[in-house]
Amino acid sequence: EPEVTQTPSHQVTQMGQEVILRCVPISNHLYFYWYRQILGQKVEFLVSFYNNEISEKSEIFDDQFSVERPDGSNFTLKIRSTKLEDSAMYFCASRGDPGYGEQYFGPGTRLTVT
Amino acid sequence: GQQVMQIPQYQHVQEGEDFTTYCNSSTTLSNIQWYKQRPGGHPVFLIQLVKSGEVKKQKRLTFQFGEAKKNSSLHITATQTTDVGTYFCAGQGSSGSARQLTFGSGTQLTVLP
DSSP: OOOOEEEOSEEEEOTTOOEEEEEEOOTTOOEEEEEEEOTTSOEEEEEEEETTEEEEEOTTOOTTEEEEOOSSSOEEEEESSOOGGGOEEEEEEEEOOSSSOOOEEOOOEEEEEO | OOOEEEEOSEEEEETTOOEEEEEEESSOOSEEEEEEEOTTSOOEEEEEEOSTTOEEEETTEEEEEOTTSSEEEEEESSOOGGGOEEEEEEEEOSSGGGGSEEEOOOEEEEEEO
16 A cells, blocks of 8 residues: 655754755655644644645744655655754655545654754 | 644543544534544544534444534444554644644543453
8 A cells, every 4th residue: 555655764953953854755646744743742734735836834834944845756844943842753644635635644753853 | 723622632441431532623624534643653544524414434433523514523432452542633624724634632542451
């Protein structure tokens, strides 16, 4: 069964450093998402991406964040200057249906900012 | 903005007992989805409800969407240890920023053998 993959599984970085989290969505999906989940808390929407542009973003997704689909398969989330409070699990998700529908989540990248 | 509340936060049950989690949105939803997250895992889609008053069943799981499309519930009959995890509802509005999936805080289910 096709699945969303994410790398790395765990990233440790120092405050102020840039990080790039990578995702490979399911190959025929067109809608891509990033979420974050602080330990023990709910899943929070960051951004959605369709047709090579951001379609929606949350208040969390400020100027420190950016997303890119550099080629036909990868979808990346960049945090320019990490803060301690950016420590969380970051999930990528993709969806194939054009309307509302199931989102397939990747296994996540645990980001630890020290 | 859209808010989705979910109760209870935690639920411990003996294996074989029933379990219910409730979800309430501050705004009318276009649809609601339910996800399960195992400890250390990622959210896995369970079901989507779209119609007012809709009821769907998956084996021992029953999902309901309220008539006003603002609340939903998940009921598990005769829980098993494999049901352990956190159950999230996620609501989606119909326009603008409300189209994003807004997750509830989740109900963490523990099933005692």
